[in-house]
Amino acid sequence: MKTNTIYLLVLLFMSYFSSMEILAQKNKSNQFIVVLDAGHGGHDSGNRGSGYFEKNIALNIVLKVGKELEKNKNIKILYTRTDDTFVTLKGRADIANKADADLFVSIHCDAFHNNANGAGTFVLGLHRSKDNFEIAKKENEVIFLEENYEETYAGFDPNSPESFIGLTILQEEYLDQSILLAGLIQTNFVNSLKRNDRSVRQAGFLVLRETYMPSVLIETGFLTYKPEGEYLNSKKGQNEMAAEISKGIISYKKNLALATSNAQSPVITEKEIDEAIKSTEKKIYEGIDFKVQLAASSKKLATKPYNFKGLKNVDREKEGNLYKYFYGKTSNYNEIQLMKAYVQDKGYKSAFVVAFKGSEKVKLSEVLIQQAK
The missing domain is CATH 3.40.630.40 (Zn-dependent exopeptidases)
Structure with missing residues (x-):
């Protein structure tokens, strides 16, 4: 992919959730x-x-x-x-x-x-x-x-x-x-x-x-x-x-x-999300790991399903004085969107996608723009 010089202005990290909620509301009509x-x-x-x-x-x-x-x-x-x-x-x-x-x-x-x-x-x-x-x-x-x-x-x-x-x-x-x-x-x-x-x-x-x-x-x-x-x-x-x-x-x-499938049906099962992931088009971002951030807290919680509404394989990382909890890990952007819809349906309504390059968190907007070229 082509690379260019850094943008004069890069979008400040936005809440992906809020914009998708707007779009979900619009798409309630047929x-x-x-x-x-x-x-x-x-x-x-x-x-x-x-x-x-x-x-x-x-x-x-x-x-x-x-x-x-x-x-x-x-x-x-x-x-x-x-x-x-x-x-x-x-x-x-x-x-x-x-x-x-x-x-x-x-x-x-x-x-x-x-x-x-x-x-x-x-x-x-x-x-x-x-x-x-x-x-x-x-x-x-x-x-x-x-x-x-x-x-x-x-x-x-x-x-x-x-x-x-x-x-x-x-x-x-x-x-x-x-x-x-x-x-x-x-x-x-x-x-x-x-x-x-x-x-x-x-x-x-x-x-x-x-x-x-x-x-x-x-x-x-x-x-x-x-x-x-x-x-x-x-x-x-x-x-x-x-x-x-x-x-x-x-x-x-x-x-x-x-x-936005959580806005279309009241319940999404793990089986449905797995089937959707298998059928969706792969949109791979080499060298990037996408995760869904569930929550941030000063409390150090055990990453067990009973602490996270039944979700398995939750990861915990410390940033400053906060512990942040993440679900999923994939380089497939379409797949992480499905995972986000799944955890939102589980009750994490403000969950959003974050991007990592190695162990370093990077701005999602920069990743999407740079690698879409």
Whole structure:
């Protein structure tokens, strides 16, 4: 996997439990709402690399993704546009927010002055490099095509790095889920379609800032790189990219259902959790051990089942003046989510996932971002 320089701002360790509880509440309804956003449109053509129209390619892919997802009766699709019309960045986000959507997926094509190529997937965050800033800047400059943009975006300047500093606040509680979705889609691009891997990255996209749910922006490839432009402009390329995006979204929905399964049924048995672990997709993080933290206490308790609501194989570690108690140990992120759902069902409602590298505890958000690339 690719490695990049350390983020300018890394998300402070968040309570994964709280965000999953929010998502669990949303998913009590039968429909899972996905908002698909085709970038640009109308008088905003997007980039014109090799003579193609980004707005047309993005729309074609979005409509194909929607058609594929609509085969699932529990998924409801909303579009920010279905034809060649211009929609403001805030208008796109408003569609998702008003619908109380479960996911927001924005699709674009990239451009550069050299032979850069490959697919990349973005979640909201401070740009960590000049390249990330330039990509976000280019997509955000569409606000100059909007009336009253200075009032709408409170003086936001796409050309100023300082304008990006506050962008992550509204999306922080959903960053975990956004990274998961981005990683699933990006993995599909690389493994199934053999696209050059430009990784999962963070950048300051306004359209992501304005949404209140897990959100990703996909740069499907570079129209300025002739072979890739031809591919993305073709029915074959659009069908293939749409299929892998759809698979990523469906896989995310399945992962979410497993991780919040305690909200769907009153009791989870050990047999059910074992069967779910065996059937779930493996998402391995080499060199990382995930555990579920059950509790922290100044008391040193024996790690026996009678002290932990019948849970076996509980570990105890001392950090400062506190003893911390953990359940499970695995490098499979999907598996640890199932374990977390299991212990929450047992009564540890505030249990959350932690990550270790060797004996050292590391930030979960850093692990997910660094190894999702």
